[in-house]
Amino acid sequence: MNVNACFKLSYGVYIVTSLSGEKINGQIANTAFQTTSDPITVAVSINKKNLTHEYISKSGVFTMSILAQDAPLTLIGTFGFKSGRDIDKFARVRYKTGVTETPIVLDNTVAYLEVKVTKQMELSTHTLFVGEVVDADVLSDDEPMTYAYYHEIKKGKTPKNAATYIEEKATAKSQAADDSMARYVCSVCGYVYDPEKGDPEENIPAGTAFEDLSDDWTCPVCGASKDEFDKG
Numbered sequence: 001m002n003v004n005a006c007f008k009l010s011y012g013v014y015i016v017t018s019l020s021g022e023k024i025n026g027q028i029a030n031t032a033f034q035t036t037s038d039p040i041t042v043a044v045s046i047n048k049k050n051l052t053h054e055y056i057s058k059s060g061v062f063t064m065s066i067l068a069q070d071a072p073l074t075l076i077g078t079f080g081f082k083s084g085r086d087i088d089k090f091a092r093v094r095y096k097t098g099v100t101e102t103p104i105v106l107d108n109t110v111a112y113l114e115v116k117v118t119k120q121m122e123l124s125t126h127t128l129f130v131g132e133v134v135d136a137d138v139l140s141d142d143e144p145m146t147y148a149y150y151h152e153i154k155k156g157k158t159p160k161n162a163a164t165y166i167e168e169k170a171t172a173k174s175q176a177a178d179d180s181m182a183r184y185v186c187s188v189c190g191y192v193y194d195p196e197k198g199d200p201e202e203n204i205p206a207g208t209a210f211e212d213l214s215d216d217w218t219c220p221v222c223g224a225s226k227d228e229f230d231k232g
Contacts, residue, residue, distance in 0.1 A: 010146065010147070010148070011030040011031065011032075011146065011147035011148075012030060012032065012066060012067075012144055012145065012146060012147065013028065013030055013067045013071070013076065013145045013146070013147055013150050014028070014029050014030065014032055014044075014064045014065060014066055014067060015027070015028060015029075015064070015065040015067065015079050015105045015109075016028075016029045016032070016044055016046065016052060016056075016062055016063070016064055016065075017052070017062065017063045017065070017102050017103045017104070017105065018052055018055035018056040018059055018061060018062045018063070018102055019055055019059050019061070019101060019102050019103070020054065020055045020058050020059060023055070024055075024090060024102070024103045025051045025052050025055050025084035025089065026052060026065075026079050026084070026089055026090070026103065026105065027046070027050055027051075027052040027079055027080065027084075028076055028079045028080030029044055029045070029046065029064075030147045030150075031044065031045040032044040032045070032064055035130060039132050039133070040132065040133040040136075041118070041130060041131060041132050041133065042064065042113060042115055042130070042131065042133060043128055043129065043130040043131075044062065044064065044115075044128070044129055045123065045126045045127070045128050045129075046126060046127055046129060047125060047126050048125060048126060048127060049125075051083060051084045051085055052084070053127060056117065056129055057120075057127075059102075060116060060117045061100040061101075061102050061114070061115065061116050061117065061131075062102060062115050062117070062129065062131070063098055063100065063102040063103065063104050063112055063113065063114045063115065064112060064113045064115070065104060065105040065106075065109040065112045066109060066110050066111045066112065066113075066144050067108055067109060067110070067144065067145045068108045068109065068110050068140065068142040068143065068144060068145060069142065069143040069144065069145045069146075069149060070108065070142065071107075071108035071145055072108070072201060072220075073191075073201060073220045073221045074220060074221075074223065075093070075107065075108055076150070076221065077189065077219070077220070077221040077222040077223055078092075078093075078223075080189075080221075080222075081188060081189040081221060081222035082222065082223075090103060090105075093105055093106075093107045094106040094107050095107075098112075098114045098135060099114055099134060099135045100114045100115075100116065100134060100135070102114065106139065109139050109140075110138065110139060110140050110141075110142050110143075110144050111136065111137065111138045111139055111140075111144075112136065112137060112139070113133050113135075113136045114133065114134050114135040114136065115129075115131035115132065115133055115134065116131050116132050116134050117129050117130070117131040118130055118131050118132055119131075181195045181196065181209060182195070182209075182210065182231050182232075183195065183210075183231075183232050184210045184229040184230065184231055184232060185229060185230055185231075185232035186219045186221065186222065186224050186228060186229055187224070187228050187229065187230055188219065188222045188224040188228055189219065189221045189222040189224065191219050191220065191221040191222070192232060193210055193213075193229065195207065195208055195209050195210060199213075199217075199220055201220050202217070202220060204217075210229070213226060
């Protein structure tokens with residue numbers, strides 16, 4: 001069976017947020033979709049281990065911020081590869097409080113939906129939360145990011161707790177690469193630094209070997225330090 005066929009399914013990239021009392025949290029999700037039109041209802045799949053799952057279960061509300069195509073990997077890394085148990089994910093982003101009192105991420109967001117949960121379905125590792133949209137708005141006319149664009153153009157990785165996570169195997173090319181142009185893999189999020197492509201978001205030109213990156217260079221997805229990369 002070729003599990004890569006799953007990558008051909010269409011998804012978006014969203015920041016799903018919720019709250020517990022005065023505490024707020026959010027995470028990246030891509031398994032979200034509209035289920036009915038009257039009333040408008042949507043569903044989102046959230047891993048049971050995630051703090052956002054705990055908050056949605058307690059509060060019964062969540063918000064989906066739909067990310068723009070040009071959203072930086074650092075934003076996705078903060079909400080996708082770091083835990084709200086360890087950091088304040090909202091410390092460096094603009095957000096506002098919606099009618100459900102959940103945070104709405106404004107940075108790089110094209111539109112948002114606020115949802116009150118009406119039912120949920122247990123799916124082994126995940127819960128599918130279904131709810132009615134109680135408020136929504138369009139914030140920009142920018143192109144929304146698709147999951148395919150995130151993978152193929154931005155070279156983003158999938159968090160292990162995501163519903164669509166599939167373990168990627170090392171390719172023969174990466175294993176055979178010589179030392180001067182070897183690719184390196186982030187041990188935290190799986191991002192691959194490829195010297196042939198460099199790091200365009202940080203203006204690192206193609207042809208820059210990993211060893212030649214400055215010591216303060218960090219993973220463009222999750223912010224891991226250079227010493228947390230392994231030759232891949």
